[in-house]
Amino acid sequence: MLKNASLAVKLNTLVLIVLALLLIGVVILLIQNTQTLTQEIGGERIHSEVNIIQSRLSEIEREMLVDTDFVVSSVSFFQAVGLRDAAQTGNIVTTANNSLGLDDITVVDGDGRRLFDTRPDNDTGQEDVVLARALQDEAFTALLIEETDGITEIRLSAAAPIVSNSGNILGAIQMSRHISAEFLQSLLFGQDAVYLGVIYENRIIARSSPVDSTHSGTILVNDVQIDSRAVLSAQNGNLEIIPDLVSGERGVPHTVAYVPVLADDSITEVVIMIVVELDEIFSFQNNTLFNTIFVFFALTLFALAIIYFNIYRTMIRPLEKLRTISQTMTNGRYDERVPVYTSDEVGQLASAFNEMAIAVQQRETSLQAAREQAERADKVKSMFLASVSHELRTPLNAIINLTKFVGLGMYGEVNDEQKDILEKVEARSKHLLNLINDVLDISKIETGSLELFVENDLHIDRIVRATIETAQSLIVDKPVEITYQIESGLPPLTGDAHRINQIILNLLSNACKFTEEGSIHLRVYCQSKEILISINDSGPGISPEDQSLIFESFRQTKDGLRKGDGTGLGLPISQRLAEAHGGRLWVESKTGHGATFYVALPLQSDLEPTI
């Protein structure tokens, strides 16, 4: 995916990945540590809360016992009870309760009959039991659980016998406090983040905080559910502190404890649930986490910027410079060098590149010199060829023509013998001219300076007919016949007429030279965008090993050498001339069955007319 991205992106991605992994590690550690911390702090909080609640409860019990003692030891009170004076008893109790603030006070006489009740109840079963027990001459505390109008009401009650000075039991009194929301709030002293609930029969029947409509009887606050196992244990008199944090709404951790409300018993049906909300710790933990991530993020950005800047300065910019200069070199300028900023790998690369550039420049310079030298040499060679051509042709001009003129009798009568000799001299001179031309041609071919004199609209049939006419003189002494077949309507060619003539004449004169008797057949035809000229003879043929030799410069077959009168240049020149026209020249032959030479010239030529 990143294969084609720039170096900076690759490295930055790498750094990003490393930093992200680091961040994940740090966050995990942080969460773990804060959780441990929360647990410890939460544990301490719940313990102290439990201590406070427990001591408050026993303090309230004690206070209530003191209060009852205070009422029953009043002389006017036990006298009124002794006299079974309900009105007087009610007066005294009401007056006392003005300062005590209890919820319910019940007084009975020695026979257990009610003398006074501040709040007459429907359900008095448990109250009666407590009062009956108080008549047995003991003071104690107990829980009263009563149904009033379908609502369960739990009260903490202190009961005591009413005893005269002489020790007679005159009656009994029960004073109780309703364990209500107000009661629970008084236990808390207005502390924040601590919630209390009274659990009876696995339901919360009173709570220190107002009830949300969504809260059912099993949730005290923030979705913290009652743990019924712990409640059961607490009902058996055990203090239950839940060791793990309980996660409530939004993941806020809580610590939870269940405190039995014992009164004087070892088992109880009433349990107070304490929930400490560790929201502050939770927010602290979250804040720390967010701060860490934020700082990390900022540092990452900063690090990336530094890394990018450094990479740009030490790698990307030098590499871009390197690329630009490579481009310049590609375009043929070798004098620019890459600046070397550093001695690191990039700097070394730049240095190495510069060394290479120097080497290339030197090589280019020497190549240039060599090229110029070669061009000069070529020019010299061309001039030499022109000069040789000129120097040899000038005397031949005189030799050939004057021999001819004398032979023709322009300078006076010549006899037949003289004429014959002069004709032979002329023929040899022309042969010499041809040799010179051939040598010049092969030199031009080998130096690549062969030039065609290109014309459009060449008519191959005319060229072929002219060569046949010329060749006729070569077979006058031999029983050989030249026949030909030229396809009609052949398209015109583009090329060098003289050179094409030279090719065909060369092949034709070879055929004449090696054919002692029989026929030479020439065919011109069009075949797949080429004009083909085939020259078939009934000569001795060419052996397969000689078939490639004959196209090499200055090489001749044994037959050819025996005949003399040849340079071994005709076929190589002809072949190269055909190739210079974009064509081909080849031979097909079997020893003893004659030979067929083919010339193929393209109809569509790339050649441009010379003039």
Added chain:
Amino acid sequence: MPEPVFLYVENDELSREVMRALLTRGLGYQQITIFETSDNFANQLRDLYPKPDLIFLDIHMDPIDGFEMLRLIQQNPDYQSTPVIALTASVMNEEVRKLRECGFDGVIAKPLDYDTFPQALTKILNGEQVWKIK
């Protein structure tokens, strides 16, 4: 058509003889002027009479070569319509191209060819250019 007058500038003695024999003994023309050197060419041109209908110039000449002679011919108002043919033993295309660019009306290669020369001469006298070199 009256008999044409030829001018031939050539420093090689036998080449001069070839041309002279070809034109007179071979083709039967009579009015041929031959300069053996290009020395004082401008004056010789000026003094020449009758004025030639056709000029053959050897290219490789001293002290001034064929190209320079052509320039002098072109500068002389008497020779504005006279065709000038180069005779050269160099057969390189480059030289032929140069001749054409300089304003020659044709080229004939040395050695002269007895069989094809009369044909070329007729063409030139008819005002055609001759550039095929053999």
